[in-house]
Amino acid sequence: MLFGAHVSVAGGIQNAPINAATIGCEVFQIFTRSPQGGKVPELTDQNLKEFLENCKKYKQKEWYVHTPFFINFASANPRIKHASISVVREELERANLIKAKYLMTHLGSYKDLGKEKGFLQVVDSLDKMLSDYKGETKFLIEISAGSGEIIGDTFEEIAEIIKNPKLKKYDIGVCFDTQHAFASGYDLRDEKAVKETFDKFDKIIGLEKLKLSHCNDSMSECGSHKDRHAHIGQGLIGKSGFEVILKNKKLKNVNFILETEHDLVIEDLKLLKKIRG
DSSP states (O other), rough: OOOOOOOOTTTOGHHHHHHHHHHSSEEEEEOOOOOOOOOOOEEEEEEEHHHHHHHTTTTEEEEEEETTOOOTTOOSSSSHHHHHHHHHHHHHHHHHHHSSSSSEEOOBBBBTTTTHHHHHHHHHHHHHTTOOOOOOOOEEEEEEOOTTBBOOOOOHHHHHTTTTTTTGOOOOEEEHHHHHHHTTTTTOSSSSHHHHHHHHHHHHOOOOGGEEOOOOEEOOOOOOOOOOOOOSSSSSSSHHHHHHHTTGGGGTTTTTOOSSSSSSSHHHHHHHHHHHH
């Protein structure tokens, strides 16, 4: 079980491992392009070489890529749908170039098409996006907090997508997020609740599909469907909740990435390492 955070690529992707090591990361996560859209920075032979050398030099064990925020596979707008397919595929190929272990994305919202039509479009879009992909980087769906008609806020919905006959062959994994899961109604505050949540995950999705977790405390109540991250021990999951999560034997091979504000991310990492012991 290793700990890290989402770090900046300002000045070039080769700076990310340095930024990660500076705050005490053992693993790290990045965007390879602006999460809001715009010009895509080129991955040159030189900065790829420097990036991989720096990962080794600064003792980073794994690294991950998060897709931009504008992705919506269930959009009624063909331009947004096709952009989502091409951008996520391009990000998967870029993640593979930098030897990232995983690429994770949110899927979007059913608000345009409704669940029935939207679901079919999501499945079809993911099939197109993953078709003929030959890279090593694994594709993960991240659990969402579920505000509005956001896709993927329940274990059942994620299972329905990744076990769909069209998508089963791609072996899609899951990125758990402690805050999103908590906001979606999966309690993580004590031993009984954590056991129930991960037993449920195992029964519905299968723990072998849980590849990575975002590690965020929650400003919002359990079941609130509000995406509001808090520093570890300063939210409603609490330090005691994270002590139970991190000591759960079923999660011993899962790495955790912080997405908390940078003002206290060093303290968050220290606390996680202290709990791990």
